[in-house]
Amino acid sequence: MRDNDSFGTSAPLNRRRRKFDDDDPTFVKRFSPSTDPVWDEVEEETGWSSWSAPGVQHGPAPIPDWVITEHAAKDTDRGVLKTGKEADVHLVERGIPDTDRRVLLAAKRYRSSEHRLFHRDSGYLEGRRVRESRVTRAMAGRTAFGREAIAGQWAQAEFGALAQLWELGVSVPYPVQLLGTEVMLEFIGDADGTAAPRLAQTRPDQDLLADLWWQLVDGLRVLARAGVAHGDLSPYNTLVHGGRLVIIDLPQIVDVVINPKGPDFLARDVANMAKWFTGKGFTVDPEPLIVELLHDAGMRV
Incomplete structure (x- = not known):
């Protein structure tokens, strides 16, 4: 057996965990209200719109005029609006050259599979079904192909959830398209590219605080009647823009009935939000x- 010294002296490993924007409670998205964006300082990449790309899925009809x-x-x-453990969010301008028609x-x-840090797959994925047994085995074994399949499932789950909730009238961002x-x-x-702040x-003053709470309750009621819960709801994945509360980050949406931990996820969502509002x-x-909400979801309480 070789002596460890025979390999020479190596520098101590840096075991500090990478910090992401969604770890930081003081994080302000790239273009905060106090800082005007300076577009010419951002390295930009331009290409044809992916709206008509092969395999793309579009959001629910009727498609908004914008x-x-x-x-x-x-x-x-x-540029980047937000970095996270599972995904990064970029600001993209889609426009028609030589016209004033543009949208952010x-x-x-x-x-990608080698850079992803899915730390919460198992609990959220319970109750979801993948038809191909090969894919199911790969996902369970966390092979490179399996991790790629999980990424696709997260993206598909979020897109599908947003489409469903948008059609039900929940205050969520409209899902424009899904590609890969x-x-x-x-x-x-x-x-101007200034992102809405997280809750x-x-x-907010007391009047707005009360209004935001009841907006939240209305949204949670619609989710429950559809048999689902957000699964990771907190003041850090809800936005406030023009007095409107917007729910975001829905890849882990949970079927309250099928998932055995569904009621626990729903209860945690409510408790997280109630704690913040009470603290304010x-x-x-x-x-x-x-x-x-459990009653609305058809659960016996």
Whole structure:
């Protein structure tokens, strides 16, 4: 057996975990209200719009008027809005050259298999079914192909959830399109590229605080009646724009009935949000709402 010294002296390993934007409660998205975006300082990439790319899926009809569907459109990547453990969100401008027709979109790009850190697959994926046994085995074994399949499942799940909830009237970004592991969404923010703040970053007065809570309750009721829960709801994945509360980050949406942990996820969603609102001075008891939502989802309480 070789002595360890025979390999020479190596520098100590840096075991510090990489920090992502969604780990930081003080994180402000790239273009905060206090900082105007300077586009010429961002390295931009421009190409033809992916709206008509082979295999692309489009959002639910009727498609909003602001969505650009023309073949002549081009997409310009304006930079990163947010980094995360599973995906990065880029700001994309889609416009028609030599016209004033343009729109800002949020492109959520799930990580490649070698860079992804899916840390919560098992609990959320319970109850989901994949028809091909080969894919199921690969996902269970976390092979490179399996991790790629999981990424596709997360993207498909988020796109499908957004489409379903949009049609039900829940306040979520409109899902413009899905292509591979990229979900293109309505950008929630201002025309200059200033992203809407997360709820955790806001300091609403008591009237707005109460209004935001009841907006949230209305949305949770619709989710429950559809038999689902967000699964990871917190003040860090809800946005506030123009007094409107918008729910985001839905790849882990949970079927409350089929998933054996579904009721626990629903209860945690409510408890997380109730704690934040109570801490801001709007006292909320989560238990009655949890019971109501489970009943709406068809669960015996």
